[in-house]
Amino acid sequence: MSGKDRTEFQEDLQVFLAEVDEILADTEENLVELEKAPDIGIIQEVFRAMHTIKGGAATLGFQDAVEVTHTMESIMEKVRSGEQELTSDMVDVLFVVLDWLKAWKVSLEEETECPSREEVMNLIKRFASPTDAGRQRSHQEDVEVLPDADRALAEKLDGYLSDGASLYEVKVDLNPEADLLSVRCFQVYTLVSELVDIIASNPSIEDIESDRVGNTVVLYVPGKDGAELARVTAQSVQDVTEVTVAPYRPKVKKPSERTANGAQETVSADKAPKRSSLGRTVRVDVDLLDFLMNMVGELVIDRTRLTQLASRLLVDKSTSVIGNELAALASHLQRTSQELQEGIMRARLLPLKNIFTKFPRMTRDLASRCGKQIDLRIQGEDTELDRTVLEAIDDPLIHILRNAVDHGIENPEERRARGKPEYGTITLSAWHEENQVVIQVKDDGAGMEPEKLKRSAVNKGLITPEDSAKMSDKDALELIFMPGFSTAEVATQVSGRGVGMDVVRTNLERINGNIEVRSRVGLGTSFTLRLPLTLAIMRALLVECSELTYAVPTSSVEEAIALRREEVKTIQGKPALVVRGRIFPLVSLEGALNGDSWTLKDSLQYAVLTRSNDEPLAFGVDDLVGEEEIVLKDMGRMLSRLKGITGATILPDGDPALILDVNRLL
């Protein structure tokens, strides 16, 4: 790390950690696959993953991780080459290594102490020990005599020298008794290569990576300063006993035609493209994105205000010219701000992969604990969602999956008895539907019996036996969303953590999403989550009641119609509308808010048709203001949990207005 300052190190570390995060998630998935069936392609991927982490860890000086990944790599290598067979024991060890790497990553993030690697190493050594060490020793003698390789190396170096540059030989001696010589060589190579261009080395990096090493590494680097830097760097590596630097003497004679100066330029030109190969992405702080989103929100409000100003100017002949210009300006601003808004929204999107990746492992662990065999199939993991929405659905999905494993899928014996394959299948899929993202968790398990659910609800005192008798099967399924309901007779280790499906539903509704359940006895259960793509900005129908404006998200509005008194029917004294053959119970919006839904004041002129909990429902309002894009604003903790009120927004005229969740208003 010498030569690097701390901030640079921190930046490198952040990039590395992000990379490790991804790699570990992928590896986890791969291991789950690997456990089902050995696949050489997957083994390759795991091998590469370990290799990448090893490289990064070596560069940043994390010895422990280098050793662990290296040993794991050598196991994978043997499997890859067919020397050893992949056993389930081995996969288990791979999982242990993975968990260690996760803990190690967390310790880096939280700047806590690195987890002990002893246990992991002991486990790994069971597979790696005898041959690995032996192989390292046996190669030791070969290294000094590699005639072909030597000549190739000399030619490479002389070719470099023929360009007139000066080359230095940095000879690094390691303690021959040290364990893991190849790891140390690798560390020397990567650390030095971070700071200095290594023209060549003996043994070559390929040999080092394949464990063909002795106790000496020679690095060829250009320039005296480079050589000095390499010396200091190499000395920082564990088990390095001595580092010597000497100018390299060409072995093959070739007359140099160029001047030293000209050559120097060639070298630096060579170096340039290597250093500037930065990626096409940057990392952006979430707070900054939120800030930008808020600012765009303000812009959207201003744009709406401009449009209204323009329409006021257009009414009067004397100002209509300005009005026209203003209207044109406003519509241009509309296009630009819309694109800006979409751009920022895209920047906030993350693929579902981010939370899906941990599910295969989780399912595997849960299933084995319950003695079940379960195959989790994931589809549509590239579907993108706003990161806030993503965060909000993580826990609900975990809960649903847990339930599917614990209560949904049956034991292998039961499944066999029912003529089902022993392997249960849970399908987790996601797709776009209009302006929503739909996520579905479907299992082919036992399904839920409505009668059983009802009985359980009666026993828990949630409903009366009379309620239960009247209840349809569909309503019975809805019981699982009631607070205090849980079908498990005994709370198991897997589910039964005190949170129920009621919390799941509330959490989803809080972000303008919803959840539906379908179940067929003996065939399985499916949960369907519908989520908004984004949270901050939504389209809403603005309505007025008693001179107050309310915003109703258009996602829950079917249409708004003029309310003709003569068309209002009654059902048992309660008003209802019939629109194209469908019956909409009619309530007053204001009345619903204040606890008196069924009284219809004379001032009501329009009806907003909605689907509340999948049932048609009409809300009577005094006036329709129009459809607008609104920005959801938080009302603070004190008002955060009012039923049927999602939050507030600021209207174009600057007044605050409540955003209503018509699904939960009644």
Place this chain on the structure above:
Amino acid sequence: MAKSDTLREEAAKKNDDRQIVAFSLGSETYGVDISQVREIIPIQKIVPVPRAPEFVEGIINLRGKVIPVLDLRKHFGFEKKERDEEQKIVLAESHGESIGVIVDSVSSVLRIQEDSIEPPASVIKGEGVDYIAGICKMNSSLIVLLDLTRIISDAESRSLKEVDLASAVMK
């Protein structure tokens, strides 16, 4: 006796005076430490929030942020008063969120001596009331010193309780 007096004087000098924002509610004068007050704004359009606890007057738009406003009169159980020009909204901050409190009128910023503050008698405070920071004697009148942050957290927990109760009833 004499010794403790001089000690107290010295302490008062060291602490310097305290600055409070004084306002009236009905016939009484109240004060809030100036460090708890972020801003005082004139009464503006307050949009009522149905289903919120009674002492929540509604929400206002403060420079693009939606802020809940409490009616201190209602909170203390005083009688209702018609809106007038004198009334002000005192903005305080609690746990990173702004909350407004309606008061009858803001008289001034006062300097008070630390040693003129007395702890409230437990009879006046009443059970479970911990938002009265002290009573200050000023000339012939009394100023009730309030802890705004306490009032807000008090209101918050009352609000959450009410909402929970309401949803339990609705179920």
